[in-house]
Amino acid sequence: MNLPLLLIGVIAGWWIPGEFSEATFHDLHISKTELAYNPEDQAIQMSLHIFTDDLERGIEAMNGATDLKISTEHEKEEATQWIYDYLSTHLQLTIDGERRAFDWVGKEPTPDYQAVWIYLEIPGIPAVQDLEVRYDVLMELYDDQRNILMVMDPQGKRTYHLFEPKQKTVEIHF
Amino acid sequence: MESAFLFYLRLGLDHIADVHAYDHIVFIVALCAIYSLNQWRQVAILVTAFTIGHSITLALAALSVIKVPSALIEFLIPVTIFITSAYNIARKPSTQDNHRITLNYFMALFFGLIHGMGFSNYFRSLMGREESVVKPLFAFNLGIEAGQLMIVSVILLLSYLFLNRLQVNKKDWTQVISGATAGIAFILMLETFEALIGN
Numbered sequence: 001m002n003l004p005l006l007l008i009g010v011i012a013g014w015w016i017p018g019e020f021s022e023a024t025f026h027d028l029h030i031s032k033t034e035l036a037y038n039p040e041d042q043a044i045q046m047s048l049h050i051f052t053d054d055l056e057r058g059i060e061a062m063n064g065a066t067d068l069k070i071s072t073e074h075e076k077e078e079a080t081q082w083i084y085d086y087l088s089t090h091l092q093l094t095i096d097g098e099r100r101a102f103d104w105v106g107k108e109p110t111p112d113y114q115a116v117w118i119y120l121e122i123p124g125i126p127a128v129q130d131l132e133v134r135y136d137v138l139m140e141l142y143d144d145q146r147n148i149l150m151v152m153d154p155q156g157k158r159t160y161h162l163f164e165p166k167q168k169t170v171e172i173h174f
Numbered sequence: 175m176e177s178a179f180l181f182y183l184r185l186g187l188d189h190i191a192d193v194h195a196y197d198h199i200v201f202i203v204a205l206c207a208i209y210s211l212n213q214w215r216q217v218a219i220l221v222t223a224f225t226i227g228h229s230i231t232l233a234l235a236a237l238s239v240i241k242v243p244s245a246l247i248e249f250l251i252p253v254t255i256f257i258t259s260a261y262n263i264a265r266k267p268s269t270q271d272n273h274r275i276t277l278n279y280f281m282a283l284f285f286g287l288i289h290g291m292g293f294s295n296y297f298r299s300l301m302g303r304e305e306s307v308v309k310p311l312f313a314f315n316l317g318i319e320a321g322q323l324m325i326v327s328v329i330l331l332l333s334y335l336f337l338n339r340l341q342v343n344k345k346d347w348t349q350v351i352s353g354a355t356a357g358i359a360f361i362l363m364l365e366t367f368e369a370l371i372g373n
Contacts, residue, residue: 013357
């Protein structure tokens with residue numbers, strides 16, 4: 001065993017993690033949204049999955065609100081409105097050239113309560129050709145945030161889109 | 175626009191090569207630290223053993239056959255790196271008999287089981303609700319293998335540069351690399367242990 005060399009290695013090892021990771025190691029900075037155009041309802045319907053602690057942090061950074069306690073019995077009354085406001089800023093859809101706001105449908109916690117499913121809908125869309133999506137949820141907080149969009153087109157075909165800080169907008173052609 | 179296959183392939187590749195989630199990279203570095211380029215056959219077997227290990231648990235967890243306590247796995251992953259590094263440091267290079275090498279393969283296989291459960295945490299966070307698991311799982315795992323091959327190639331190239339070209343003593347090389355991976359593993363163990371106790 002060569003002690004000096006071993007020590008050099010160990011010191012390098014102590015230094016490296018600090019250079020590459022901030023916050024807690026291996027937190028999963030991922031949100032995902034399933035989007036489908038439903039021709040019967042003439043609506044775009046979305047289910048968005050986001051980790052509850054991240055969502056609360058995002059809202060706190062947006063308006064300073066603390067202790068939202070989402071998905072608990074002590075959930076703040078304004079929580080739903082703030083979640084909607086937050087998502088309206090960070091998930092934006094342009095349908096055939098026109099920016100369209102979504103309606104709030106509802107939310108529910110995942111079985112393990114670590115995340116929430118949020119349901120959103122844009123009604124009154126008789127047809128859709130081009131869809132432009134900007135999806136930068138939580139990217140203002142985490143530089144390794146990734147958002148996944150799974151799109152089901154009217155023919156039932158799925159496509160997948162990855163959003164990263166360097167790629168916040170995607171254009172989809174149906 | 176991407177198909178499911180390409181999408182999950184890319185995410186698998188990104189995941190193992192991600193500097194934010196470098197624990198798997200560090201493990202592969204530790205595994206390879208005792209080999210030089212002319213021992214590439216042994217490295218190939220070693221990496222295959224690791225792959226078999228992590229593919230088994232990734233598949234079982236993705237198909238919900240086993241349930242993974244994620245905080246525990248995040249702690250155990252640096253433990254596997256630490257043990258591998260310590261083994262590299264403590265072993266005597268003169269006793270490179272078959273028995274030792276075989277032990278190394280078993281370590282890679284067994285530790286692969288733990289890393290696979292780590293991959294599954296990430297994989298499940300990517301999955302949609304309605305789709306079938308099998309194809310994304312296959313693509314994701316394939317992406318991991320591709321990333322793994324890239325990492326191994328870089329390590330072996332570096333070891334060729336240092337050992338064969340710059341004539342660095344192989345024992346010194348192993349000590350420095352293993353010391354570094356042990357140091358990284360130690361920090362990660364402390365961090366993940368806090369998270370484990372906190373839960």
